[in-house]
Amino acid sequence: MFGLQHHSAPCFARPLRLLRVVLLLLLVWFRPIEIVTADDLAQRIDSLLQQSLAVAQVAPGPVSSDAEFCRRVTLDLAGRIPTVAELSKFLSDPDPQRRVVLVDRLLDSPEHSRRMADLFHVMLMERRGDHPEWTLFLRTSFAQQKPWDQLVREILDPQEAPEQIRGAAWFITRRLEKVGQQETDYPGLTRDIGRLFLGCDLQCAQCHDHLTISDYRQIEFQGLYTVYRNTSIRTDVKFPAVAEKPLTKKTDFMSVFDKQPLLVGPRVPFGVEQEIPQFESGQEFAVAPDRAKNFPGVPKFRGLQLIAQSLPAATNRRFAENLANRLWFVMFGSGLVNPLDQLHDDNPATHPELLSAVADAVTAAGFRLRPVLREMALSDAYQRSSCGAAAEAVLYQYGREKRLSAEQLLASVLTACGAGAPTAIADAASEAEQKRADAFVKAFGNIPGEPELEFSPSLKAALFVLNDPLMQEQIQPRGGNLAERLAISSDDTAVADELYRAVLSRVPEAEEVRFVCEYLAQRREIRQQAISNLIWGLLASTEFCLNH
Amino acid sequence: MLQPHCQSDQHQFSRRRWLGTAATGTAAAALPLFDPAVHATLLQRSAKQVLFIWLDGGISQLESWDPKPNTEFGGPFRAIPTSVPGIHLSELLPQTAQQMQHLAIVRSLCTQDNAHSSGVDRIQRGDPQDRGVVYPYFGSAVTKLLGPNASGLPPYVWIKPLSGGFMHKDAGFLGPQYGSLAFGDGKPPQNLLQHADVSDRFLQERMDIRAFADRQYARGRPAASTAANGFVYSMGLELMQRRQLFDESTFSSADVQRYGTHDLGRHMLLARRMLEAGVQFVKVNSYGWDTHGDNFNGSLSLVRRFDQPFAALISDLAESGLLDQVLVIAMSEFGRTPRVNGHLGRDHWPEAWSLCMAGAGVRRGIAVGSTSDQGTWVTSEPYDIGHMFHTWFTALGINSREVAWDNHGQPLPIAHEHCHPVAELLV
Numbered sequence: 024m025f026g027l028q029h030h031s032a033p034c035f036a037r038p039l040r041l042l043r044v045v046l047l048l049l050l051v052w053f054r055p056i057e058i059v060t061a062d063d064l065a066q067r068i069d070s071l072l073q074q075s076l077a078v079a080q081v082a083p084g085p086v087s088s089d090a091e092f093c094r095r096v097t098l099d100l101a102g103r104i105p106t107v108a109e110l111s112k113f114l115s116d117p118d119p120q121r122r123v124v125l126v127d128r129l130l131d132s133p134e135h136s137r138r139m140a141d142l143f144h145v146m147l148m149e150r151r152g153d154h155p156e157w158t159l160f161l162r163t164s165f166a167q168q169k170p171w172d173q174l175v176r177e178i179l180d181p182q183e184a185p186e187q188i189r190g191a192a193w194f195i196t197r198r199l200e201k202v203g204q205q206e207t208d209y210p211g212l213t214r215d216i217g218r219l220f221l222g223c224d225l226q227c228a229q230c231h232d233h234l235t236i237s238d239y240r241q242i243e244f245q246g247l248y249t250v251y252r253n254t255s256i257r258t259d260v261k262f263p264a265v266a267e268k269p270l271t272k273k274t275d276f277m278s279v280f281d282k283q284p285l286l287v288g289p290r291v292p293f294g295v296e297q298e299i300p301q302f303e304s305g306q307e308f309a310v311a312p313d314r315a316k317n318f319p320g321v322p323k324f325r326g327l328q329l330i331a332q333s334l335p336a337a338t339n340r341r342f343a344e345n346l347a348n349r350l351w352f353v354m355f356g357s358g359l360v361n362p363l364d365q366l367h368d369d370n371p372a373t374h375p376e377l378l379s380a381v382a383d384a385v386t387a388a389g390f391r392l393r394p395v396l397r398e399m400a401l402s403d404a405y406q407r408s409s410c411g412a413a414a415e416a417v418l419y420q421y422g423r424e425k426r427l428s429a430e431q432l433l434a435s436v437l438t439a440c441g442a443g444a445p446t447a448i449a450d451a452a453s454e455a456e457q458k459r460a461d462a463f464v465k466a467f468g469n470i471p472g473e474p475e476l477e478f479s480p481s482l483k484a485a486l487f488v489l490n491d492p493l494m495q496e497q498i499q500p501r502g503g504n505l506a507e508r509l510a511i512s513s514d515d516t517a518v519a520d521e522l523y524r525a526v527l528s529r530v531p532e533a534e535e536v537r538f539v540c541e542y543l544a545q546r547r548e549i550r551q552q553a554i555s556n557l558i559w560g561l562l563a564s565t566e567f568c569l570n571h
Numbered sequence: 572m573l574q575p576h577c578q579s580d581q582h583q584f585s586r587r588r589w590l591g592t593a594a595t596g597t598a599a600a601a602l603p604l605f606d607p608a609v610h611a612t613l614l615q616r617s618a619k620q621v622l623f624i625w626l627d628g629g630i631s632q633l634e635s636w637d638p639k640p641n642t643e644f645g646g647p648f649r650a651i652p653t654s655v656p657g658i659h660l661s662e663l664l665p666q667t668a669q670q671m672q673h674l675a676i677v678r679s680l681c682t683q684d685n686a687h688s689s690g691v692d693r694i695q696r697g698d699p700q701d702r703g704v705v706y707p708y709f710g711s712a713v714t715k716l717l718g719p720n721a722s723g724l725p726p727y728v729w730i731k732p733l734s735g736g737f738m739h740k741d742a743g744f745l746g747p748q749y750g751s752l753a754f755g756d757g758k759p760p761q762n763l764l765q766h767a768d769v770s771d772r773f774l775q776e777r778m779d780i781r782a783f784a785d786r787q788y789a790r791g792r793p794a795a796s797t798a799a800n801g802f803v804y805s806m807g808l809e810l811m812q813r814r815q816l817f818d819e820s821t822f823s824s825a826d827v828q829r830y831g832t833h834d835l836g837r838h839m840l841l842a843r844r845m846l847e848a849g850v851q852f853v854k855v856n857s858y859g860w861d862t863h864g865d866n867f868n869g870s871l872s873l874v875r876r877f878d879q880p881f882a883a884l885i886s887d888l889a890e891s892g893l894l895d896q897v898l899v900i901a902m903s904e905f906g907r908t909p910r911v912n913g914h915l916g917r918d919h920w921p922e923a924w925s926l927c928m929a930g931a932g933v934r935r936g937i938a939v940g941s942t943s944d945q946g947t948w949v950t951s952e953p954y955d956i957g958h959m960f961h962t963w964f965t966a967l968g969i970n971s972r973e974v975a976w977d978n979h980g981q982p983l984p985i986a987h988e989h990c991h992p993v994a995e996l997l998v
Contacts, residue, residue, distance in 0.1 A: 204688060230703075414793040424796055470739050470747045480800040481748065482725065483737050485807040486762040489774075495766050527784075538783060542776075556773055560780025565800045566788040 061384025102138030156190025246290025250326030628861030666882030679940025722849025932966030957987025
């Protein structure tokens with residue numbers, strides 16, 4: 024349940040705190056589903072990891088500093104680094120519960136919804152481009168705190184109304200677009216549904232039972248394929264929409280090895296096959312097709328609906344485990360099961376009880392993400408320092424480095440170099456902003472179809488940071504931005520302090536203050552350029568371009 | 572099967588990079604240790620380089636490497652003697668004929684695909700058996716297998732007409748970091764040129780500040796991330812500082828005249844400079860060789876435009892001694908039909924065609940294989956592209972029958988397992 028950990032705030036905060044408790048109680052009242060949540064997940068995480076560290080005979084690493092935590096959690100939950108003001112406020116906050124307060128503030132911010140929309144866009148579309156209707160769907164969904172099962176249902180069986188969610192169809196239609204002379208990639212779509220919503224890469228099971236994974240049988244792939252290869256992109260409407268033909272008979276398939284003919288109807292992987300009802304010819308449609316308008320009609324029996332009902336369901340354990348594993352990856356930088364799309368009996372989780380606990384929590388929270396992310400962020404494991412980790416450190420003994428997405432990097436560059444306020448979130452980006460966002464994705468994103476998981480610096484990205492005008496303009500003094508504020512100041516120590524707070528979200532060490540002061544002292548006559556160089560050097564540092 | 576030498580830590584390391592070139596100075600010190608057993612061979616191998624000239628659309632073997640004058644399908648051009656007694660080339664290759672003592676010609680290619688869209692892929696990927704994975708192009712494969720060299724430059728550079736940029740498609744399952752850096756019309760990709768506001772001095776200072784910040788961050792942390800990030804910045808700076816490499820105005824006018832002022836001439840001259848600078852694999856593309864119509868006038872201009880810079884380049888590489896370490900290959904996705912079609916053109920013909928190679932590990936002054944009198948069929952042992960991959964890998968010091976790819980645990984041969992190196996082509 025929300026809000027129950029706020030008991031020990033100091034007295035001056037009491038009226039506010041009371042108000043908050045009342046508000047939260049009201050929220051709880053109006054959102055009864057959250058009464059069943061995962062509110063002891065943080066404790067369960069820590070007790071399970073404590074046990075595994077004890078077995079490995081190592082002590083947990085130190086707790087992160089406040090600055091380290093503030094940067095980490097702001098990046099994870101709001102998608103950017105903290106501003107100088109936010110950091111200072113947090114560092115000087117005497118409230119022993121300040122970390123809890125920060126997590127709750129971030130989770131309630133509009134930036135969190137935006138961060139979730141960006142995060143799931145990258146996860147689900149894997150840099151296959153973007154579409155305004157899809158963006159609208161994701162942003163509206165996360166702003167409404169739509170549960171994951173509902174969101175996935177809307178993706179698997181997209182509807183043309185209401186308008187805010189019809190863009191969900193783009194998940195399917197983008198994958199059905201023809202590339203050159205290649206056939207429509209129905210197997211790729213089927214595979215991605217398995218990978219992204221069940222954590223199961225069934226690619227090899229297209230042609231035969233998987234050779235080394237006993238639970239990936241050919242029928243798992245074929246039952247899903249039966250439904251999705253029956254779809255196409257609707258051409259009678261301008262927005263992304265999926266047409267479905269009537270499904271009249273089972274699919275025959277055979278293994279490339281034993282050539283034994285087999286049949287399967289619509290079937291969720293690892294689930295139960297559904298019978299296909301038979302209609303008299305001409306009676307297959309609930310809404311008849313209209314050839315003149317290219318309207319494909321709506322069949323009475325719809326495979327998409329069937330899959331959408333039974334795949335994203337609390338009773339489907341793999342669905343919950345997949346979400347648990349992916350959220351864990353987002354927050355902890357490593358899946359409990361790796362690779363993320365290899366959930367199966369022969370590839371057990373690094374911490375099976377933990378996967379189970381997180382999957383339970385995800386289910387208990389009704390597939391709402393915020394309560395689960397909140398518990399993860401409040402765990403000791405999440406709050407461990409990443410500093411001091413040797414290469415052979417035990418998993419979760421220290422914090423792990425996490426890759427920043429192009430979106431997080433852009434928002435962080437703007438926050439670091441800007442006028443001190445977090446970048447306002449506009450629903451519709453201006454042309455220049457869109458161009459800048461595209462340039463960041465081009466420089467820092469992976470190629471289409473490749474998941475973005477580990478930190479992978481590239482020559483392309485380095486050249487972008489080195490020479491692109493979009494980076495140069497950020498470090499030129501103008502309009503009260505960081506470069507201008509620092510250039511005006513004549514106190515080099517203060518410059519070092521603000522520089523490190525703004526870019527690296529921490530107070531500089533004595534050695535670093537000395538470095539900055541010496542550098543500036545030798546460049547009095549070109550101070551402004553020298554300051555730009557300092558900002559650039561820190562922006563290009565590994566510390567800036569990772570979440571650690 | 573043995574795995575390639577770049578496994579375990581080194582594999583991890585290079586997978587995280589865009590590509591696997593060794594850096595000089597501090598970044599090299601951060602490289603995880605190689606297995607000492609393979610380190611020596613690695614260094615030995617990494618001196619090898621490749622120039623791969625791709626004549627897209629299909630050069631006619633009858634108007635180049637395998638002329639059949641005075642035969643039914645031979646066309647109007649004569650055959651001329653070369654610097655090697657007994658070997659004749661088309662008269663469209665007069666300058667190349669004078670370099671024949673350095674060259675090896677294969678006249679007995681017999682491959683599987685006569686469509687461009689799939690043929691280019693199949694040939695450049697070595698047409699391995701279908702195992703449901705996308706094989707790397709030869710360039711990506713070579714740079715992965717040879718491992719880093721000491722140039723500090725991107726290992727796989729592609730000089731081509733039209734657009735440039737980072738081309739990942741070539742890399743197949745090796746991952747995008749083994750793709751090529753393409754110089755569209757010989758020009759460097761976006762962001763390679765230094766921003767006008769940033770002087771050399773400031774650029775160096777920025778890099779020093781960056782390095783200081785990374786040293787601070789790396790204290791008490793594993794070195795992997797800072798090493799990886801430092802590596803790409805070093806390479807970026809290296810490329811920027813050697814931007815004269817891409818400045819055509821610095822070529823001598825004598826060289827420009829010798830290579831020709833047309834695209835292929837300019838691009839071949841640029842290729843020579845890249846090879847001299849140490850780039851491991853240089854691919855040069857020339858388009859427009861698909862002479863379905865008017866093949867003879869087409870060849871007259873196309874083959875001559877190839878002849879001039881190719882002969883100049885072979886001559887230059889031989890003179891400087893670079894030819895001993897550079898493997899040169901000039902080829903297309905297939906040859907052209909002996910039969911002349913109704914438009915006086917030749918169509919696609921994978922059944923019997925030719926290529927030319929030279930340099931590292933390759934015997935010089937030979938023509939291997941033969942075709943029937945009319946050039947229609949191979950009359951000696953037919954060689955598929957798999958044979959060529961085996962031969963090229965062997966010429967580069969890579970044992971193509973023992974080294975295998977490791978595609979996420981799936982072992983895959985680097986060249987078709989039913990083919991073998993062609994001994995008569997190798998030193």
